[in-house]
Amino acid sequence: MSEHKIAMVGTPCEIMAASKLQHYTDSPIEVKLGLFCMENFSYKYFINLLKEYDLKMEDIEKFQIEKGFVFLLLKNKDEVRIPLSVARRIIRKNCDICVELTSETSDISIGSIGSEDGWSTLIIRTEKGENIVEGAVKNGFIEVKDFSDAQFDLLERIASSKIERNLENIEEREFFARPVLYQRQKSDDSIMKEISESDFMDLKSNVIDIGACVLCGACEYACPENLIIIDDTKPRMKGKCVEDCHACFSVCPRTFIPENLRNDNSKAIGDYRKIFTAKSVRHTQGQDGSIVTTILDYLLSEGIATEALIVDKEDHLAWKPYAKITSDIDEVVKSGGTKYSVCPVFKPLKNIEEVD
Numbered sequence: 001m002s003e004h005k006i007a008m009v010g011t012p013c014e015i016m017a018a019s020k021l022q023h024y025t026d027s028p029i030e031v032k033l034g035l036f037c038m039e040n041f042s043y044k045y046f047i048n049l050l051k052e053y054d055l056k057m058e059d060i061e062k063f064q065i066e067k068g069f070v071f072l073l074l075k076n077k078d079e080v081r082i083p084l085s086v087a088r089r090i091i092r093k094n095c096d097i098c099v100e101l102t103s104e105t106s107d108i109s110i111g112s113i114g115s116e117d118g119w120s121t122l123i124i125r126t127e128k129g130e131n132i133v134e135g136a137v138k139n140g141f142i143e144v145k146d147f148s149d150a151q152f153d154l155l156e157r158i159a160s161s162k163i164e165r166n167l168e169n170i171e172e173r174e175f176f177a178r179p180v181l182y183q184r185q186k187s188d189d190s191i192m193k194e195i196s197e198s199d200f201m202d203l204k205s206n207v208i209d210i211g212a213c214v215l216c217g218a219c220e221y222a223c224p225e226n227l228i229i230i231d232d233t234k235p236r237m238k239g240k241c242v243e244d245c246h247a248c249f250s251v252c253p254r255t256f257i258p259e260n261l262r263n264d265n266s267k268a269i270g271d272y273r274k275i276f277t278a279k280s281v282r283h284t285q286g287q288d289g290s291i292v293t294t295i296l297d298y299l300l301s302e303g304i305a306t307e308a309l310i311v312d313k314e315d316h317l318a319w320k321p322y323a324k325i326t327s328d329i330d331e332v333v334k335s336g337g338t339k340y341s342v343c344p345v346f347k348p349l350k351n352i353e354e355v356d
Contacts, residue, residue, distance in 0.1 A: 004352055005030035006325065007305035009292055010216075011037040012100040014345050016182075016253035017218035019105040019261050021346075024250045025222060028349065030305055031128065033292060034103020035338075036111025036121070038065070038095075038162060043320060043341040045090035053080060057318035063340050066112065070340075092342065093211035094254070096169040097180050101159040104270030105261050108132065110291055113158055114151035115277040120291040121147065121155065124274045133276070136298040142291060144276040152275065159268035167265065178210045181255045185264065191256040198249040199241040200228065208234050212254045217323075217344025219248035230344045283333060293336045297329050307352075310335045311343060323348050 006029045008018055015034040021027040047057060055072070062073040070087050072080040102109045107129035108122060115121045122144065124130050136142045170180045186194070200219070207213050219235050220228045227239045228248060235248075249255055263270050280290035282297060299305040307325045312335035314320040321339040325348040326332065 003306075004028040005304070005306045006309050006349070007031040007033065007296055007299045007307070008309040008345075009033045009035065009296070009311070010103070010106075010345055011035050011040065011342075012103045013094070013098060013214040013253045014216045015103040015106045016100070016257070016261065017214075017216045017251060017346070020251045020253065020258070021218060021222065023258055023261065025247070028352070029309075031132065031299060032103075032106040032108075033295060034106025034109045035292075036102050036109065036113055037098075038101065038158075039088075039091045039098075040095055040342050041087065041090045041340050042092055046341065049082070049087065049090050053082065055080065057320075060319060063319075063338055065338075065340065092214075094214050097166055097173060097183075097212060099163045099166045099170075099183070099265055100263070100270075101162045102155075102269045104263055108295070109269075109272075110295075114147065114155040119277045119279045121151070122276045122278045122291065123269060123272045124276070125270070125272050127273075130273055132295065132299065132304065133278075135302065135304075136295055139298065139302070141282055141294050141298040142278050142280055144278040147275040147277050151277065156268045163265050163268060173210075179206060180212065181206055182253065182257050184256055185262075186256055188259050191258060194256055195246045195250045198246055198255075200237050200248050201241070203235075203249045203252055203255065204237075207252055207254045214253060215342050215344060216253060217346040218251045218253065220344060221346040221349050222247040222251045226350075230347070283336075290336065293333055296332045300327060300329055300332075308332055309345065309348060311339060311345060313339065325349070325352060 008029050015032050018029050018032050022029060059074050060072050061075045064071040068084050070082040102123055107126045108124055111121050113121060124133055137144055170183055173180060213234055217230050220230050224247060225242055227237055228235050229238055278291055280294035283290040283293045296308045307327045309325050310332060311321045311323050314322055319339060321341050321343040323343055323345040
């Protein structure tokens with residue numbers, strides 16, 4: 001059992017990978033804070049898109065996506081709006097087959113949809129998540145209020161629209177004989193049989209080569225021989241899989257999903273216990289009420305988590321995301337805000353294992 005208790009922040013696909021790591025391995029991930037996510041963009045193509053608006057990444061102070069636009073708040077305090085209909089051409093291919101908006105296998109899901117400006121929507125999914133929110137309220141970290149029926153209807157409607165749209169994309173992909181494994185309704189016994197017969201080459205052909213890889217880095221982290229590499233590109237193998245190892249295939253969020261983690265798409269936001277709208281009492285620098293930052297502050301301050309696994313921005317490349325593990329709340333605060341691009345979020349977990 002790991003001495004580390006990691007509080008992780010991630011998008012739906014990253015949270016699913018974390019849930020599969022917990023399901024199949026001895027994972028150090030203790031708490032999962034899942035973000036709402038419609039889609040993510042290619043960093044490289046985003047740079048090219050900004051050129052059409054005579055902008056550079058380093059001009060941008062903050063991103064926000066809502067009401068059909070990508071809003072860019074510039075460092076000079078100007079605001080630029082890019083229609084999502086334009087930005088869709090730089091959406092990563094794997095996002096077109098994601099039918100999950102609200103990180104359904106997290107302990108707490110967090111996003112802006114349904115809440116007023118300065119507040120966040122909290123979907124509490126587990127007993128652990130419920131205890132965390134109750135503790136954060138009791139100890140003066142956050143405040144919450146009831147989520148109205150109208151707010152819930154809006155959230156459910158947007159989640160349903162993502163499911164409907166991307167199920168059509170899945171159907172179109174599969175028409176061209178490109179199986180979307182994670183949507184297959186298979187029994188756990190059948191899944192284990194598939195896993196026992198699969199290795200990195202099967203992952204490559206069924207996920208990576210067909211544009212379904214989410215670049216989360218779970219395969220790189222899980223490989224016991226350190227044979228998988230992700231360096232800003234698709235996962236690749238440096239060598240040959242050892243016999244009877246299926247780790248990478250089992251933990252990928254785009255391979256078969258165990259029954260206890262699966263949503264058959266009949267519930268637009270998945271299973272949950274309670275929904276609130278909330279804002280921070282302690283922090284103001286983050287996004288949508290600074291709730292992610294504040295909950296991480298609570299988890300670290302109370303010793304519920306020993307470290308946080310977060311995504312920050314590179315200092316030498318504007319808005320280029322990279323993952324790191326920290327126990328320093330100042331670093332957590334600094335990393336606040338959505339990046340709208342992806343990186344191998346599990347890569348730092350490998351480092352703590354090597355140190356141990």
